[in-house]
Amino acid sequence: MTVTLRGNLAGRVRLGDRMAYAAFATLGLIIALGTVVPLLFGDGDVARDNDALLSPSWSHPFGTDRYGRDVLLRSMAAVRIDLSLGVVVALSVLLIGSVVGALSATFGGVVDAVIMRITDILLAVPGVVLALIITASLGKNAWFAAIAVIVAFIPILVRLARAKALEVRSADYIAAARLSGASTAGVAFRHVLPNAIKYPFVQSTLVASLAILDFAALSFLGVGVQPPTPEWGAMIAEGVGDTLLGYWWPAFFPGLMILLSAGSFQVIGDWLDRRMR
Amino acid sequence: MTLLSVEGLCIDARGGQGIVRDVGIEVDPGEIVGIVGESGSGKTMTALSLLGLLPEGVSVVRGEASLAGTPFLRGGRTLRRPNATMIFQNPTAALNPTMRIGAQLRRLLRFLGRKGEAEALLESVGIHEPRAVMARYPHQLSGGMNQRVLIAMAIAAEPSLLIADEPTTGLDVTVQAQILRLIRSTVAAREIGVLFVSHDMGVIAQMCRRVAVMYRGEVREFADVDDVFHAPRDSYTKELLASAREGDDGSRP
Numbered sequence: 035m036t037v038t039l040r041g042n043l044a045g046r047v048r049l050g051d052r053m054a055y056a057a058f059a060t061l062g063l064i065i066a067l068g069t070v071v072p073l074l075f076g077d078g079d080v081a082r083d084n085d086a087l088l089s090p091s092w093s094h095p096f097g098t099d100r101y102g103r104d105v106l107l108r109s110m111a112a113v114r115i116d117l118s119l120g121v122v123v124a125l126s127v128l129l130i131g132s133v134v135g136a137l138s139a140t141f142g143g144v145v146d147a148v149i150m151r152i153t154d155i156l157l158a159v160p161g162v163v164l165a166l167i168i169t170a171s172l173g174k175n176a177w178f179a180a181i182a183v184i185v186a187f188i189p190i191l192v193r194l195a196r197a198k199a200l201e202v203r204s205a206d207y208i209a210a211a212r213l214s215g216a217s218t219a220g221v222a223f224r225h226v227l228p229n230a231i232k233y234p235f236v237q238s239t240l241v242a243s244l245a246i247l248d249f250a251a252l253s254f255l256g257v258g259v260q261p262p263t264p265e266w267g268a269m270i271a272e273g274v275g276d277t278l279l280g281y282w283w284p285a286f287f288p289g290l291m292i293l294l295s296a297g298s299f300q301v302i303g304d305w306l307d308r309r310m311r
Numbered sequence: 312m313t314l315l316s317v318e319g320l321c322i323d324a325r326g327g328q329g330i331v332r333d334v335g336i337e338v339d340p341g342e343i344v345g346i347v348g349e350s351g352s353g354k355t356m357t358a359l360s361l362l363g364l365l366p367e368g369v370s371v372v373r374g375e376a377s378l379a380g381t382p383f384l385r386g387g388r389t390l391r392r393p394n395a396t397m398i399f400q401n402p403t404a405a406l407n408p409t410m411r412i413g414a415q416l417r418r419l420l421r422f423l424g425r426k427g428e429a430e431a432l433l434e435s436v437g438i439h440e441p442r443a444v445m446a447r448y449p450h451q452l453s454g455g456m457n458q459r460v461l462i463a464m465a466i467a468a469e470p471s472l473l474i475a476d477e478p479t480t481g482l483d484v485t486v487q488a489q490i491l492r493l494i495r496s497t498v499a500a501r502e503i504g505v506l507f508v509s510h511d512m513g514v515i516a517q518m519c520r521r522v523a524v525m526y527r528g529e530v531r532e533f534a535d536v537d538d539v540f541h542a543p544r545d546s547y548t549k550e551l552l553a554s555a556r557e558g559d560d561g562s563r564p
Contacts, residue, residue, distance in 0.1 A: 210399070210406075210464070213364065228410075
């Protein structure tokens with residue numbers, strides 16, 4: 035009985051490792067193709083002399099869309115926007131979220147209460163809806179959409195960082211630092227933050243994955259990246275009408291890219307979570 | 312002259328639940344005074360309250376304390392930061408795990424307005440290779456070594472009072488003796504008064520001249536160690552001593 039259990043567990047961990055390697059490989063491949071393909075073959079923005087809605091073939095592996103643009107080239111050109119956005123959002127959210135969380139936990143009292151009520155308010159609204167409200171009030175622009183996604187994810191990381199920081203705060207070395215006369219902000223940055231950042235860091239890979247999804251959703255809804263700039267969400271929005279007529283490829287392949295990249299970040303996040311525990 | 316004098320100290324938890332009742336203790340310069348008692352007797356809370364380190368929801372409600380004649384606690388309010396430092400029960404947990412020993416020590420010394428004394432400080436607590444120790448992280452050192460580092464950090468501020476909260480409980484017996492000897496010689500050379508919190512009657516007998524026996528938040532007896540051990544006046548002290556001896560007998564083959 036015990037032996038089976040142990041065997042299962044080891045098998046699962048090894049499978050998890052293999053999944054993680056596959057995820058790293060997928061992400062690496064996507065980034066490599068997204069860098070090389072646009073350099074060699076262009077963005078696919080100009081409808082050369084291709085016919086519209088050609089089904090996938092050797093010359094057009096992902097087919098062409100209703101304007102005769104190559105879906106593969108456009109999907110690869112979108113890697114730059116979508117992946118770098120995911121990473122930038124994750125890093126900004128990690129930085130801001132963990133610093134605010136650590137300060138909130140270390141100062142406590144009124145500071146903590148105010149920060150927690152603000153995160154309550156932000157968390158009460160679903161992320162995409164919040165991002166929609168922000169872009170609607172700021173304007174249709176990829177930058178504003180990125181800021182909106184960052185704002186939508188910060189409260190989650192603040193909560194997480196604060197929970198861990200509260201645990202760290204009661205450690206003896208915090209008491210020792212306080213006793214030696216260190217300022218509260220000094221304690222927060224020097225002692226609490228470095229010891230509490232592990233969990234927010236793991237969580238930020240999941241944020242990257244969710245940010246890619248949310249950003250694509252915003253573009254799909256027409257408030258993020260505007261056509262004709264290639265972006266997966268915007269491409270799906272353009273191709274969705276053709277799908278109903280049986281031309282599935284203009285919307286399917288950008289969707290596949292979102293699935294692969296977001297999924298890879300999720301698997302890497304899970305793996306980091308196990309590794310760093 | 313008395314170094315530390317505590318009178319009528321009362322500590323309550325949130326909701327008025329009493330943790331410490333009317334505690335009075337005195338420490339002379341260079342003297343080691345023990346506080347002994349079972350878990351939950353309020354001995355650690357008494358020590359923490361003097362440094363303003365009580366956990367959230369626990370506070371001093373009454374009492375006065377003064378250090379070298381200067382009051383720092385009056386009517387349950389902290390007036391000033393006393394010139395006192397502390398060493399903790401678990402030395403490895405009392406050092407920041409993400410910083411090297413050297414960085415922590417140098418940071419503390421810079422804070423105190425002193426520089427370049429880190430190595431001499433470590434040598435003064437019996438660390439023979441200060442450079443090697445300073446390059447390590449706390450988890451790479453033994454508990455005894457970490458406790459030495461903590462003692463070095465505690466005396467760096469040149470305090471007149473040192474509070475030791477079960478400083479050897481987390482260490483194995485041979486290291487325990489070394490650390491106790493180190494504490495004794497360190498404070499004797501610097502005339503530092505020590506409030507030594509422990510539940511170990513043997514350690515108390517070895518270290519202290521006077522001892523306060525605490526039970527359920529009250530000091531049941533505050534007298535010379537010899538008197539407490541050989542002619543205990545309080546019924547709880549008698550029971551405590553009896554149980555300590557019983558434990559000794561039981562552990563012998």
